[in-house]
Amino acid sequence: MANGFSGPVAQIVDNYLERLRKGLKGIPAKDQDELVKEINSHIYESFRNDPAGDEVSRILRVLDKLGEPADVISARMPEAMVTLGKKKKLPFLILAGVLIAFFGVPLGLGGLSAAVGLILGVLALVLAFYIVAFSLILTGWLAAVIMIVRIFSPGFLDPWISIYPLVADPTFNAVLYIAGSLLIAAFGFGLLWLGSRMMRGVRFVFRFLFAKVKNWRKRAPAPTVAEP
């Protein structure tokens, strides 16, 4: 990208403009180009007006005065995204705008889909976990009941199930199977218990992340207040 600079200074400016552009994802490409061009011009003028010192320290001072890319776009983004969402009637885009407004994070649609994907992924994992736990309990209990019935009426469900004789005595064999079934059911209950622990863990992780995001958001805008 030609930005009017050369050498390491050009790289620093490129890096800044690239970060700016990333923050602008989701608004029309034309508007992105326009703002990036405008900020590039600002950097150029500011650099030209501040001739003291070597080039690198000058450009760093210029960018410091300009502020973070988030300062340049933050107030504009949510609004732009919400209007974009209305136009296309995509609640997703509105949601993105609201999220950005709430967290002050220019996530962009990529970041948002990643966040939604992550949440869905965790939910699916939790759901799958509970399904496994419940199937284990159900299987264990059903098998145990069937084996108990088979002790008293040996031919029960015979064409459909065949029991491998672990020991010669059929009653003892049935008892062994019942014990095994109950073990499976117990394993299911164990998973349930673990699940409640896991939910606590998941809640903790989410709360932890939420607090992190909140703190980060608080710290994000540089304190622009002059010393009294």
Next chain:
Amino acid sequence: MYYIVFGYDMENKTTQLRKGILELAILGCLSRGRHYGYSLVKTIAGDSDIDLTEGTIYPILGRLAKEGLVRSEWVESSQGPPRKYYTLTPKGEEAYRVLDGEFRKLAAIVANSQRGPAVEDRNGDLNVLDVAKETENG
């Protein structure tokens, strides 16, 4: 500095106050002639020691443009990349006139409020420290 002392609430209050005033300052600047972003910052900040994050004017300019109060055009510069110049629209002139009048009234209110408390209170023996002591003593 005092954002550390008073916490984030103070910072937020300052930001809120700044946003509105900055918008008015931008309109005022443009009412005296066209500007590009950087010249706007320089003109507004002037020699004051106000610590302006320069980038914050761009969201404001974007909003003003969207509201139809300013319009912009790209002009080639004799040096370096082209500059985006902003000018007030007639609607912007009107908005500036109204807002400026409102601001003067508000500034007068603030000035009034700073004339200080009534004399008897100022010399009175009930100040914050005394209240604190009284609370301690129950």
